[in-house]
Amino acid sequence: MDAETTSESNNDELFEHHKFLASAGQEPLRVDKFLMNFIENATRNKIQQAAKAGNIWVNDKIVKQNYKVKAGDEVRVLFEHPPYEFLLSPENIPLDIVYEDEVLLVVNKPAGMVVHPGHGNYSGTLINALLYHIEHLPVNSNQRPGLVHRIDKDTSGLLVVAKTEDAMAHLAKQFFDKTSEREYIALVWGNIEEDSGTVEGHIARHPKNRLQMTVYPEGDQGKEAVTHFEVLERLGYVTLIRCKLETGRTHQIRVHMKHIGHTLFNDERYGGNKILKGTTFSKYKQFVENAFKILPRQALHAKTLGFIHPLTKKHMQFNSELPEDLANCIDKWRHYSKHNR
Structure with a gap:
């Protein structure tokens, strides 16, 4: 899948224009479902409205929402935004x-x-x-x-x-220049064997799922990305870590941790909302589902931020407490790992 996304505006309205080229392996798929797979926050209703307005084209011809996209098709859609x-x-x-x-x-x-x-x-x-x-x-x-x-x-x-x-x-x-300081706290699936480490690998859009980023280890695509991590606490089937960013790419920690086999806990976009490690016991399954309810999002918090003040030239560092949902989820895993060893 090759894709290009642009934005266009005039004095009255803001438009969002997407263009995709279906890959050679594309199976026939309705254009509305095709677009929902590749455009973040594009609801079925929004795509239906675009179709009714004649704002979906395949190979430069206006199509309805039930058109079946095939390999090699060029698909374009234009969404109208409210005034800028x-x-x-x-x-x-x-x-x-x-x-x-x-x-x-x-x-x-x-x-x-x-x-x-x-x-x-x-x-x-x-x-x-x-x-x-x-x-x-x-x-x-x-x-x-x-x-x-x-x-x-x-x-x-x-x-x-x-x-x-x-x-x-x-x-x-x-x-x-990578001189700012950014540290995150994350809860990831699995037991990370190393006490600390560095993940390096260029990051760019996933070739088949445009809502995800992925790692290109050979560096042939994307931008350089470096994440340093340190294990803070091992909690059985999950690990609490600190991540320090050397670069700041889209979804960097989420993508890098998945790349090394430790997807963030309850990260829906990258598959962390499924039971990736653990047992098949129904009690364990219920425990994890309850943990997902406590923390209905990816387990990631930007805890520390440091930089040189533009005027005083003094170094400033700020720290924030873990939010209640993440703290409660970690405590739940602490209790489980303590009593299920």
């Missing part, structure tokens, strides 16, 4: 601000909050909340106000936000 100004409208959403001064702030993002507006997430994002808190924010190269870096929707933890253009440039350079 609406996407970036201020919203009175509470923020957990850890630190703030005249040029930056550090926020502790809860799990479930999307960082910036986009297809399927038009409001309720961190950016909407920031724009209510701060009247003017500088924009980065992707036109996203204040953002120096980001974390996934269902990952909790610390983010630094720039309030001035100078601060954004200074902070962005630190992230680019």
Whole structure:
């Protein structure tokens, strides 16, 4: 599967345009199901609306949602967004601000909050909340106000936000030069034999599932990615680890840990929402399902963030407590491993 995704805008509307080339091994599949496999947050209703509006093309011909995509087909879809100004409208959403001064702030993002507006997430994002808190924010190269870096929707933890253009440039350079400090706490499936280690491997989109990233060990595709890990606690069928990022690629920790056979606990996108390690006992199955309910997301928290302050040039480091859902899940595994050895 080769794919290209672009965004287009004019004065009145924001559009999202996707283009895919079905691979040689593509079995006949309805175009609506095909698109749902490859576009994040593309609901069946959204695809149906695009089809009704004549905004789905295969080989440059408008098709209905029941068209069967075949090998070699070029599939294009255009989604209409609300006006751009609406996407970036201020919203009175509470923020957990850890630190703030005249040029930056550090926020502790809860799990479930999307960082910036986009297809399927038009409001309720961190950016909407920031724009209510701060009247003017500088924009980065992707036109996203204040953002120096980001974390996934269902990952909790610390983010630094720039309030001035100078601060954004200074902070962005630190992230680019790999001098910023980012440490995460993760709960992964399986017992990691090594006490510590490093995962290296270029990361790019998965060739068959465009919603996933994957590792290209030979470095022939994607971008360099380096993750250092350290075992904090062995809990039987799962391991609690600390991960330090040397680079910051999309889904980096999630992809790297899966690559070495230790998918994050309850990471639905990468298969961690299934019982990957353990026994076949029904009591164990019930235990894991209850743990999934306690932590209904991937077990990942951005705990530590460090950088040089753009004005004072002093090193600053911030730490956040584990959120309740992750802490409770870890405690549940501690109890289970203690009493089932």
